[in-house]
Amino acid sequence: MVKCNTMPEVRSEIDRIDRELVRLLAERQTYIEQAGAIKGERSAVRDEARIEDVVAKVLAEAERAGLSPAIAEPLWRLLIEKSIEHEFTVFDEKKKKIASA
Template identity: 80%
Template sequence: MVKCHTMAEVRREIDRIDRDLAKLLAERQGYIEQAGQIKGERSAVRDEARIEDVVQKALAAATQHGLSPAIAEPVWRLLIEKSIEHEFTVFDAKTQKSAGFDAKTQKSAGFDAKTREAGK
C-alpha cells in the first residue's frame, strides 16, 4: 500500500483499486456465464454448500490480507447473490434458445409478439 499525504493521492489510489476490482469482477462474471452454460439443471445454479464454501474461503483470504470480516462477508454474500441471479439469466436464455425461443428477438418458432396479440 502506498503512503498517501493528500486526499488527492488517496482518491487516486482508490480509483486505481476500483478499476482493478472492475476488471476482476468482469473476469469472475465470465466464469459465472460459463457455469450457466455448463449446468444441465436449473436447480444446480444455486448450491448452498458451495455458497458457504466460497464465503468461508473469502473470509480466510480477507483475514490474511487484513480486510475486516465485517466488510468482507456482506460484500461476498451480495456478490454471490448477484452472480446467482446472473447465472439464472444465462441458464434460462440457454434453455429458451434450445427450446426454439430467441430471447433477444422475442420470437419462438415463427410466432412473434405481434402474432400472439393478433391471435387473442
C-alpha cells in the same frame, strides 16, 4: 501500498483499485456465465454448500490480508447473490435458445 499525504492522492489510489476490481469482477462474471451454460438443471444454479464454501475461503483470505470480516462477508454474500441472479439469466437464455432451435 502507497503512502498518501493528501486526499487527491487517496482518491487516486482508490480509483486505481476500483478499476482493477472491475476488471477482476468482469473476469469472475465470465466464469459465472460458463457455469450457467454448463449446468444441466436450473436447480443446480443455487448451491448452498458452495456458497458457504466460497464465504469461508473468502473470510480466511480476508483475515490473512487484513480485510475486516464485517466488510468481506456481507460484500461477498451480495456478490454471490448477484452472481446467482446473473447465472439464472444465462441458464434461462440457454434453455430458450435450445427450445427455439
